[in-house]
Amino acid sequence: MDIGVLTVPLGDRPLDEALEYLAGLGVDCVEFGCGGNPGDDHLPREQYLDDEREQADLRAALDEHDLRASALATHNNPLHPDDARAARADRELREAIELAAQLDVGTVTTFSGLPGGSPNGEVPNWITAPWPPEHADALDYQWETATEYWTDLAACADEQGVDVAIEMHPNMLVYEPTGMMRLREATNERIGANVDPSHLYWQGIDACEAIRFLGREDAIHHAHAKDTRVYDANARLKGVLDTTPYTDEAERSWLFRTVGYGHGETHWKEIVSTLRMVGYDDALSIEHEDSLTSSREGLEKAVELLERAVFATEPGEAYWAE
Numbered sequence: 001m002d003i004g005v006l007t008v009p010l011g012d013r014p015l016d017e018a019l020e021y022l023a024g025l026g027v028d029c030v031e032f033g034c035g036g037n038p039g040d041d042h043l044p045r046e047q048y049l050d051d052e053r054e055q056a057d058l059r060a061a062l063d064e065h066d067l068r069a070s071a072l073a074t075h076n077n078p079l080h081p082d083d084a085r086a087a088r089a090d091r092e093l094r095e096a097i098e099l100a101a102q103l104d105v106g107t108v109t110t111f112s113g114l115p116g117g118s119p120n121g122e123v124p125n126w127i128t129a130p131w132p133p134e135h136a137d138a139l140d141y142q143w144e145t146a147t148e149y150w151t152d153l154a155a156c157a158d159e160q161g162v163d164v165a166i167e168m169h170p171n172m173l174v175y176e177p178t179g180m181m182r183l184r185e186a187t188n189e190r191i192g193a194n195v196d197p198s199h200l201y202w203q204g205i206d207a208c209e210a211i212r213f214l215g216r217e218d219a220i221h222h223a224h225a226k227d228t229r230v231y232d233a234n235a236r237l238k239g240v241l242d243t244t245p246y247t248d249e250a251e252r253s254w255l256f257r258t259v260g261y262g263h264g265e266t267h268w269k270e271i272v273s274t275l276r277m278v279g280y281d282d283a284l285s286i287e288h289e290d291s292l293t294s295s296r297e298g299l300e301k302a303v304e305l306l307e308r309a310v311f312a313t314e315p316g317e318a319y320w321a322e
Contacts, residue, residue, distance in 0.1 A: 001272065001275065001276070001279075001281055001282065001283075001284055001310045001311060002028035002029045002068075002070065002282065002283050002284065002310075003026070003027055003028050003029075003225075003283075003284055003286070003303060003306050003310055004027060004028060004029040004030060004031055004070045004283040004284060004285035004287060005029075005030055005031065005212075005286045005288075005299060005303075006030075006031040006033065006038070006224070006285050006286065006287045006288075007022070007028050007030050007031065007033065007041075007042050007144035008033050008038050008039060008041070008073075008287075009288045009295035009298075009299065010022075010042075010295065011033075011039060011041030011042065012041075013249035014143065014229070015034060015058075015061060016091065018042060019061055019062065019064075019065045019067060020065060020267055021227045021318075022065070022067065023066060023067055023301060024063035024193070026083065026303060026307060027067065027281050027303060028067065028068070029067055029068045029069065029070040029285070030062075030067055030068075030069055030070065031069070031070050031071045031072070031109065031222075031283070031285045032071075032072055032073065032074055033072075033073045033074070033097060034048075034072045034074055034092075034095075034096050034099065035074035035076065035091060035092035035093075035095070036073075036074040036075045036076030036092050036093075036110075037075045037076060038073045038074065038075055043058075043072065043099075044258050045092070045095045045096065045099055045166075046144060048099055048102075048103075049095055049098065049099050049102070050102070053214065055102060055103055055193060058103070059103075063083075069103065069105045069288060070105075070106050070107065070222065070282065070283030070285055071100075071105060071106075071107040071108060071109045071165065071194075071283065071285070072096045072099060072100045072103075072106065072107075072109070073096075073108070073109045073110070073121070074092045074093055074096040074109075074110055075109070075110055075111045075167065075176075075293075076088070076089035076092055076093070076095055076096055076113075077089050077111065077113040077124060077187045078090040078109065078113045078116060078149060078153075079112070079113030079114055079115040079120055079124075079142075079145060079146055079149060079173065080113065080114075080115075080124060081115055081116035081121045081123065081124065081232070082122070086113075089113065089147075090153075091107070093110055094153070094155065094156060095156050096108045096110075097156060097162045097164070097194065098160060100160070100162045100269065101160040101161055103160050103163075103307050104318040105271060106161075106162060106163055107162065107163045107164075107165050107219070107221050107222050108157075108162055108163070108164050108165065108196075109165045109166075109167060109194045109222055110165070110166060110167070111166065111167055111169055111174075112146065112150070112166050112169075112172045112173045112174035112179075112183060113146065113149070113173065113310075114126060114142070114171060114172045114173050114174060115141070115142045115145045115146065115173070116132075117135075117138035117141070117142070118141055124171070124178045124278040125138060125141045125142075126170065126171045126172075142173055143182075146173050147183075147186045147187070147215065148181065150183055150186070150187045150191060151186065151187050153161065153187075154187035154188045154190050154191050155188070157190040157191070158188055158190045162190070163190050163192060163221040164190055164191050164192070164221070165192055165193060165194035165221035165223075165313070166180060166183070166191065166192070166193060166194060166199065167193075167194040167196050167199070167224070168180055168193060168195075168196070168199060168210075169196075169199050170199060170203065175199070175208045176200070176205060176210075177193070177205070177213045177214055178213075180192075180193050180219065181213075181217065181219060181310065182213070184217070184219055189217055189218070189219075192214075192218075192219045192220060193214050193219055193220050193221060193222075194221065194222040194223065194224060195210065195211060195214065195220055195222070195223045195275075196223075196224035196226055196287065197210075197224070197226065197227070197228070197271065198226035198227060198228040198256055198262075198287075198289075199225070199228070201227075201228040201230065201238050201254075201262065201263070202228050202230055202253075202254040203240070204240075207271060208270055208274045209273065210280060211271070211274045211275055211280075212274060212278060213232035215274075215275075215277070215278020215279060215280060216278065218279070220275070220278065222282065222283060222285065223275060223280065223282070223284050223285065224284075224285050224286070224287045225259050225284045225285065225286045225287070225289040225302060225306060226256060226259070226286070226288075226289065227256070227257040227258060227259045227260065227261060227262035227263055227290075228254055228255065228256055228257060228262045229254060229255055229257045229261060229262035229263075230254045230262075231252065231253060231254060231255070234251065234252060234253040235253040235254065238253060239253065240253050240254055240287065241255065248289055249291060249292060255290070255291065255292070256289040256290055256291075257286065257290050257292070258292075258293055258297075258298040258301050258302050259286065259301070259305050259306060260301065261290065261292075261301075262300070265305055265309065268305060268306065268309045269308075269309045271309075272284070272306075272309045272310055272311065273301045276311065276315075284306060284310065286299060286302045286303065286306070288302065301316055
């Protein structure tokens with residue numbers, strides 16, 4: 001399994017400088033933002049799409065630092081009820097898939113998106129309960145909308161030979177493993193999960209159980225290393241559906257944390273082991289969003305911990321079982 005980094009926190013640095021820094025940390029691969037919320041500081045689609053010279057330069061830069069690209073990232077909302085915003089997100093996603101194919105990168109990471117609650121809805125509507133009944137009706141409408149969109153998108157991804165790894169994210173239609181499998185079963189096997197434990201933790205989902213559930217169906221296309229800490233004193237008072245600003249850390253029920261600061265090293269070794277058990281042996285891409293530390297320090301501490309957790313070799317022969 002390779003240790004990777006989503007390069008967004010290093011967006012203020014030139015590409016070559018960012019790659020040199022990450023290679024110096026012992027990182028194996030990088031995940032490039034190329035649109036949507038991750039931005040495109042290191043991989044502007046317009047610059048690289050259909051441009052063989054630019055693509056060759058990128059490959060050379062990666063080769064120089066003994067790195068590979070694990071995925072291209074474009075997280076936005078292609079199901080947005082505002083047609084213009086949905087169209088922009090859809091274009092970003094389809095172009096990311098096309099660019100990934102041209103770069104021989106096998107995966108694009110993204111969100112499922114979230115529609116409004118009806119054809120007349122004006123804002124995305126995250127349904128968290130089936131009652132009152134109009135909420136259940138709204139959810140049915142959303143799944144019909146999503147299934148139509150993602151069936152077409154999945155066919156596009158299959159034509160390009162690229163997997164689409166959906167991050168299970170609250171405020172999106174797919175935010176937990178059973179919803180992830182529902183979308184996959186409604187489309188094709190190009191649609192799978194980008195397993196990011198951070199959003200599972202605060203929902204009370206067991207990350208290792210989620211990995212086992214998805215892994216049984218070979219539905220894990222990518223994985224993030226990102227931690228979360230639930231602060232019980234606040235959660236006991238107001239629960240975990242917390243709208244407190246992320247920068248008001250002391251008042252929040254939970255925070256995104258650097259790997260190891262939400263769950264200890266033993267837990268992350270279990271994450272790595274469970275991923276191996278279900279046959280996943282690709283990137284574990286660090287996504288840094290810890291507001292209590294700098295990007296540089298957060299990345300360095302995460303890499304240091306994961307280097308102790310990740311297996312560098314293939315499993316040996318089980319001679320003791322003979």
